[in-house]
Amino acid sequence: MKIISISTLVIRVNHRGDWLHVVVETDAGISGIGEASHSSNDALCVAVIAQFAQRLVGADPRQIARIRQMLRHKDGGRVYNTALSGLEQALWDLLGHSLDVPLHALFGGAVRDRLRLYANINRHVQERSPQGFARAAAQAVDEGFTAIKLAPFDELRHPYHYRTGPHADWRPGIERVRAVRRAIGDAIELAVDCHSRMDISEAVIVGQELADVNLFWYEEPLAHTDPAGLAAVAERVPQPIASAESVYGVEGFRPFTAERSVDVIMPDVKHCGGILELNEIAASARMRQVLVAPHNPAGPLSTAATAQVAATWPNFYILEYAWGEVDWRAELLDPPERIEAGHLLLPQEPGLGHRLNPAISERHRWNGASNVDSSKVGLG
Numbered sequence: 001m002k003i004i005s006i007s008t009l010v011i012r013v014n015h016r017g018d019w020l021h022v023v024v025e026t027d028a029g030i031s032g033i034g035e036a037s038h039s040s041n042d043a044l045c046v047a048v049i050a051q052f053a054q055r056l057v058g059a060d061p062r063q064i065a066r067i068r069q070m071l072r073h074k075d076g077g078r079v080y081n082t083a084l085s086g087l088e089q090a091l092w093d094l095l096g097h098s099l100d101v102p103l104h105a106l107f108g109g110a111v112r113d114r115l116r117l118y119a120n121i122n123r124h125v126q127e128r129s130p131q132g133f134a135r136a137a138a139q140a141v142d143e144g145f146t147a148i149k150l151a152p153f154d155e156l157r158h159p160y161h162y163r164t165g166p167h168a169d170w171r172p173g174i175e176r177v178r179a180v181r182r183a184i185g186d187a188i189e190l191a192v193d194c195h196s197r198m199d200i201s202e203a204v205i206v207g208q209e210l211a212d213v214n215l216f217w218y219e220e221p222l223a224h225t226d227p228a229g230l231a232a233v234a235e236r237v238p239q240p241i242a243s244a245e246s247v248y249g250v251e252g253f254r255p256f257t258a259e260r261s262v263d264v265i266m267p268d269v270k271h272c273g274g275i276l277e278l279n280e281i282a283a284s285a286r287m288r289q290v291l292v293a294p295h296n297p298a299g300p301l302s303t304a305a306t307a308q309v310a311a312t313w314p315n316f317y318i319l320e321y322a323w324g325e326v327d328w329r330a331e332l333l334d335p336p337e338r339i340e341a342g343h344l345l346l347p348q349e350p351g352l353g354h355r356l357n358p359a360i361s362e363r364h365r366w367n368g369a370s371n372v373d374s375s376k377v378g379l380g
Helices: 042-056 064-071 077-099 130-142 171-184 200-209 227-234 275-288 300-310 358-364
Strands: 003-014 017-026 031-035 114-120 147-150 189-193 217-219 241-243 319-322 343-345
Touching: 003 042, 003 358, 017 042, 017 077, 031 077, 031 300, 042 064, 042 077, 064 077, 064 275, 077 275, 077 300, 114 189, 130 147, 130 171, 147 171, 171 189, 171 200, 200 227, 227 241, 275 300, 300 319
Parallel strands: 114 147, 114 319, 147 189, 189 217, 217 241
Antiparallel strands: 003 017, 017 031, 114 343
């Protein structure tokens, strides 16, 4: 079996970003698809994937380790690693289809057939008031989700914001969190994403201010590039700390696994290097009993890719779900993405467990960055 083409398919979503897919086709009529969304530069990501195509046409797509070793470059930056991660997912999908087995079977078999989700409401909420967040959170709970995440600190985007006192810029964010907690009650778990906008002293103040809200985690008050700072915050706030959504390669996770600077790590299958890298990161986290809650604020295909391997981990915690972005999300896949009572049902079909739905993908396809016929995506 030989690769005959590697191309891209972009699905238009909204102003927050699109879903970029990598499609690998072979001379055996078998294809695979992966997701490479949210690289920060879709056009450049497409260009990197085109470079991969020049190098890989004629190669055996089942030689995933060989291809991974040839292309792997952990210091290549977010765009490069996102492109590589999408390609690698597509190769695994293709391998699963060639063997007619779901990917979790190739990683030792699943230990769970349902994966708990938390609803990230941030990409849905446009009215950024406490009431706007509260309404969205309550709706997600009504749909069966038992855990919610929001990113409430819009006012902290500027590095020179007010950090202390009655006019501190984090205070509106606290009100948004409190409004959500009131709306969902005490039985629903609640997480807060700070988008790395604080310094150590501010993160401690805010974490202590939120003590009575009973968060199940406090996400990246500091950047992942300061693991020592995150560890210092963790020692002084009551909440578990989560981080590392933008770290590449198992080596990059060393401060978060071998040294345990946080309680929960959040590797993203679209950025960390792909499915095999994600699995190795989760395995390394077991050394220090670190929980793994994969970052995943993107499309349903990356959710499926993550689920296939996360279903095999003993230290899986919970999986992110980008709630409320588009009402046709589940139907983009064939069979559709299945969520019941806040859990993703693990697909048992070959590869990632899904193909793209040609009708839906064609309806929402952006032709500006795609040269693949979506009616043929996933056939074979």
